[in-house]
Amino acid sequence: MPDNFSAFSSPDDPAGRRSAVYAIMAQIPPGKVISYGELAALAGLGRAARWVGRLMSQLPDDTTLPWHRVIAAGGRLSLPAGSAAGAEQRARLRAEGLTIVKDRVDMRRHGWRSTESSG
């Protein structure tokens, strides 16, 4: 029930959306991952998945947010391993115990409960 997030942010406030996304990211547990779309949806942005990724790029280098736990849908890694962020994501994810195969992660095991059905 992401409706609660509206308590500290309003969808009408462009600045509030960012705070919402940051809040969701901070809620992502270690060893798990979430997709931009879900992150956007949970933040109340709806289908603004692209916008979330954009927000990541805007993140500062001194950010303490687990942005590396945010990946594409289905556990797909869009970030190129040749990029600093791309290599960083894979490096950090694996450091948490994830299993990356062919730029793919097991959402069945590492996917956040966002995609969980009943257990």
Place this chain on the structure above:
DNA sequence: CGAAGGGCAGTTT
């Protein structure tokens, strides 16, 4: 049936 890869479309800046 399940997993992987490519193309078109929605949202925000």
Place this chain on the structure above:
DNA sequence: CAAACTGCCCTTC
């Protein structure tokens, strides 16, 4: 209007 760290559907192995 155009661009961007995406998402879902279809097809192939």
